[in-house]
Amino acid sequence: xxxxxxxxxxxxxxxxxxxxxxxxxxxxxxxxxxxxxxxxxxxxxxxxxxxxxxxxxxxxxxxxxxxxxxxxxxxxxxxxxxxxxxxxxxxxxxxxxxxxxxxxxxxxxxxxxxxxxxxxxxxxxxxxxxxxxxxxxxxxxxxxxxxxxxxxxxxxxxxxxxxxxxxxxxxxxxxxxxxxxxxxxxxxxxxxxxxxxxxxxxxxxxxxxxxxxxxxxxxxxxxxxxxxxxxxxxxxxxxxxxxxxxxxxxxxxxxxxxxxxxxxxxxxxxxxxxxxxxxxxxxxxxxxxxxxxx
Ligand code: MN
Numbered sequence: 001x002x003x004x005x006x007x008x009x010x011x012x013x014x015x016x017x018x019x020x021x022x023x024x025x026x027x028x029x030x031x032x033x034x035x036x037x038x039x040x041x042x043x044x045x046x047x048x049x050x051x052x053x054x055x056x057x058x059x060x061x062x063x064x065x066x067x068x069x070x071x072x073x074x075x076x077x078x079x080x081x082x083x084x085x086x087x088x089x090x091x092x093x094x095x096x097x098x099x100x101x102x103x104x105x106x107x108x109x110x111x112x113x114x115x116x117x118x119x120x121x122x123x124x125x126x127x128x129x130x131x132x133x134x135x136x137x138x139x140x141x142x143x144x145x146x147x148x149x150x151x152x153x154x155x156x157x158x159x160x161x162x163x164x165x166x167x168x169x170x171x172x173x174x175x176x177x178x179x180x181x182x183x184x185x186x187x188x189x190x191x192x193x194x195x196x197x198x199x200x201x202x203x204x205x206x207x208x209x210x211x212x213x214x215x216x217x218x219x220x221x222x223x224x225x226x227x228x229x230x231x232x233x234x235x236x237x238x239x240x241x242x243x244x245x246x247x248x249x250x251x252x253x254x255x256x257x258x259x260x261x262x263x264x265x266x267x268x269x270x271x272x273x274x275x276x277x278x279x280x281x282x283x284x285x286x287x288x289x290x291x292x293x294x
Pocket of ligand 1: 065068070075112114
């Protein structure tokens with residue numbers, strides 16, 4: 001038996017399940033893989049969705065995501081390759097490039113577009129949706145563009161490179177912190193054979209996503225473009241070992257344990273709040289100002 005430990009051990013959490021995701025398209029025909037789908041929202045609370053996109057053919061991304069609304073949660077876009085321009089209902093805009101991220105708090109609501117700023121070449125990245133607690137769902141909308149140089153990085157043993165988008169890793173604080181859900185979001189680049197261990201609070205839901213090569217997570221092989229859901233088995237870390245050169249996202253957060261009511265781009269707690277949201281949207285209240293924070 002792998003990873004056999006005493007009940008208070010700190011050994012690596014077991015892999016509970018591998019998830020390949022569902023091929024789909026969204027926006028104006030952007031092909032993507034929905035890795036974290038609606039059926040996993042309770043299991044991976046506070047995360048609501050993870051989309052992975054990696055398209056060489058411009059026909060599969062050129063339409064982008066024209067104007068659409070959001071309310072009640074946060075979107076975290078992380079680019080590996082390609083450029084995406086975003087604009088919102090308050091007139092803000094920004095350009096997201098390779099290695100950069102955008103952290104957007106939809107809060108009470110905004111309308112935005114996310115459109116490719118290229119006509120050829122690879123477009124690759126991820127969009128993660130992080131829920132807001134009931135008490136914060138109607139905060140004023142805001143967003144932050146995080147250029148590549150503003151994402152803290154460090155090198156760990158064995159030539160492992162770690163980019164800390166959110167949370168903390170080996171004493172390095174990430175670009176973003178959120179006290180309510182304490183999200184951890186790491187992009188870990190491992191040379192073949194290297195190992196990396198990340199501490200994880202026992203009560204937090206956690207997963208990895210391998211997006212290059214393949215890796216062993218707590219001894220279980222996780223192929224390219226697969227999510228590994230980590231068991232909530234009381235263990236307080238995860239160990240990733242690269243089989244060939246590999247790149248792995250590690251994501252974790254404290255569950256909110258609140259009801260989730262989703263209707264497309266709106267995520268509230270009750271059906272009544274969704275009805276109110278649709279009403280507000282039709283009345284045009286989503287046109288209000290969006291704050292850009294630096
Ligand atoms: Mn959007």
